Amino acid sequence: MEEEKAREIVVPGETIENRKEFIAGEGTRKEGNEIVAERFGVVDRSTKLLKVIPLSGVYIPRKGNTVIGQVIDITFNGWFVDIRAPHLGFLTIAECGKRVIKEDLSEYYKVKDILLAKVKSVKTRSIELTMKERGLKKLDEGLIILVNPTRVPRIIGRAGSMVNLIKKETNTTIVVGQNGVIWIKGKNVENELLAKKAIELVSEKPFIEGLTEKVKEFLENEKAGWKK
């Protein structure tokens, strides 16, 4: 049996706490003294600010998130990018990270291109993206996999420990978008597929203690299989 920590799961409308000293955080609301869950997820009791960490759901963009998206439309002043959020992201010419001199914007980014971008601002109607920072670029080759956005923190791990382990063991470059899109680039396809397997393992089992060691074990076993 795999060891697992006792996690408190709540459903919408369920009372989490009825003591006065607690404050309602994300995914909860206050009704009198009671703190009531508003999403289906796990309760975070690390502080007095009670939060519900959702177990499922679409990506909700925040300012500063790094995301991977696909260009789906071009207008006269920018590109519409699908970032798996409730709205489309928009990348203007000024924020595209290139000096635009040609009128035809498809010379720079075409429809179906995959872009690594950052969320500049979130407004009620639109999500503005930027590619002006270092490292933000069009992703040319590699492997794209989709995971549930709620699993992203686990895939990255504490201070990047999980993703760094997978990178090191499989000798690949991995970029994890906060929207659950992951880009893997390795020297050969075998390495990329192994990294993909490891990431899928993490996203399927997000609630196991000592997952980093398990992934390390998994990767070493797989690699030992290759040598035989």
Next chain:
Amino acid sequence: MKRPDGRSNEEFRTVEARVDVVSRADGSALFAFGNSKAIVSVYGPRQLYPQHLQNPERCLLRCYYDLASFSVPERKRPGPTRRSIEISYVMTKALEPAIKLEAFPNSVIDVYALIIDSDASTRCAAINAASLALANAGVPMKELVSAVSVGKLGNELVVDLTKEEEDFKVIKEGEEQKTTDIPIAFLSRSKKISLLQLDGKISAEELFKAIELGKKACLKISKIQERTLKKIKNIKK
């Protein structure tokens, strides 16, 4: 009088409830009252087109209720009918008060309910499944919604009618008396009614009794829904 399947008046049929049944959907659930089975898949919140439907204040909730052509004894022609359009509408109205629609302006949440087997009370099964599927999809909700049908069979009030009971006729004082069917949906926390329909004849007093009966059954159902959500397989793995 005994009911045809031997249940007591306050008892609903065996419930089957599961989540994550449709792999492509953002959230999905199956809910069954005996032979009435509903599969619901939820997509979104996602961008809404055409643009003139977008509401800058709140999210749009769209429900589609449909019977599978094989779900009824006589083949049902696929596609929306007068009945299914009406039920789609009442489902939307029953679910709307439980969802935090203000959180996603200009977007849409699509709820597709498909009845794969029908034996009366299908709209209640569909609402129960939709509530599970919405929670499963991670949509912010104020509370869960549970629904059950209450009927007047002869002189008695019974919970969760079957097709047999719905078509049952009593000859009383030379007059033919048909069964009255009352689907009720309750919000699990605030205990408010979000759906109340009535098909047939009933006195005002009996209607209040029927609502009380429905409330009791709905609370039991909301406990089942809670349990179903909590034993999600992702955590066991």
